[in-house]
Amino acid sequence: MVRQSISLKAELEEIQNIFPTTNKIFxxxxxxxxxxxIPDKWIGxxxxxxxxxxxxxxxxxxxxxxxxxxxxxxxxxxxxxxRTIESEKDFEIGRFDCRGVEIEEFDPRDNWIIVSSSxxxxxxxxxxxxxxxxxxxxxxxxxxxxxxxxxxxKIK
Numbered sequence: 001m002v003r004q005s006i007s008l009k010a011e012l013e014e015i016q017n018i019f020p021t022t023n024k025i026f027x028x029x030x031x032x033x034x035x036x037x038i039p040d041k042w043i044g045x046x047x048x049x050x051x052x053x054x055x056x057x058x059x060x061x062x063x064x065x066x067x068x069x070x071x072x073x074x075x076x077x078x079x080x081x082x083r084t085i086e087s088e089k090d091f092e093i094g095r096f097d098c099r100g101v102e103i104e105e106f107d108p109r110d111n112w113i114i115v116s117s118s119x120x121x122x123x124x125x126x127x128x129x130x131x132x133x134x135x136x137x138x139x140x141x142x143x144x145x146x147x148x149x150x151x152x153x154k155i156k
Contacts, residue, residue, distance in 0.1 A: 002033070003076075005155045006094045006106050012087040013144035014136070017115040019080040019093065021124065023048065024112070026075065026094055029105040030062075037066030038104055045096070047075040062101070071100030081113070090151060106150040116143050 006026070008018065020026075026045040031038045043060065051061045051072075058072040076095040085091040096103060110126040118139040125132055132145040 002098045002102055003155045004096050004098055004103050005092050005153050006096070006103065007090040007092045007151050007153065008108065008148055009088060009090045009151070010148040011144070011146040012085070014117045014139075014141045015087075015114060015143060015145060016084050016117050016119070017081070017113075018085060018091070018145070019113055021111040021113055024094075025109075026096075027107040027109055028103045030071075030073070030098075030101040031104045032064040032066060032069060032071065033100050033102055034069045035064060035067040037064055039065065042107060045073055045075050058099075064100075069100055071098075073098050073101065073103075095155065103152050106152060108148060108150065114143070114145070117141070 027042045028045060029038060030043060045060055047059055049059050050057050053061050053072055059075045060073040062071050064071060074097040076097060078095055108127040110128065112125040112127055114122040114125050116136055118136065120136060122134060127148055130148045134143045136143055
């Protein structure tokens with residue numbers, strides 16, 4: 001069993017927080033821990049998708065095409081809604097309990113909540129292009145997210 005965390009880092013202007021919506025599907029590429037096989041396709045990890053393996057509930061159950069080993073991932077419950085993030089510093093966006101696989105890549109895509117420095121929330125934001133901007137009329141400020149990078153770490 002490996003627990004992993006996905007973090008983002010970006011250049012931020014007038015942004016207080018970025019976190020996934022409750023229905024966020026995390027698109028990842030995984031590697032089999034047994035044979036090292038990495039499928040070409042992106043896999044969607046959906047917290048609302050529950051599969052039963054033995055006595056365990058998991059969010060993804062998959063069989064490696066290279067070695068036929070059964071693997072699974074659970075999207076852990078997290079709440080990142082009440083923090084303040086900083087420009088060009090890592091901030092965590094998800095935790096995963098991986099059995100038999102490791103997350104190798106992450107694609108941010110859509111379903112993000114952006115909180116401006118004035119506290120206004122922007123829902124269902126798409127970060128697939130690696131950047132986002134908006135003009136907030138209430139505070140007459142420009143909101144900007146640029147150069148989004150992701151990193152994946154093993155955690156305890």
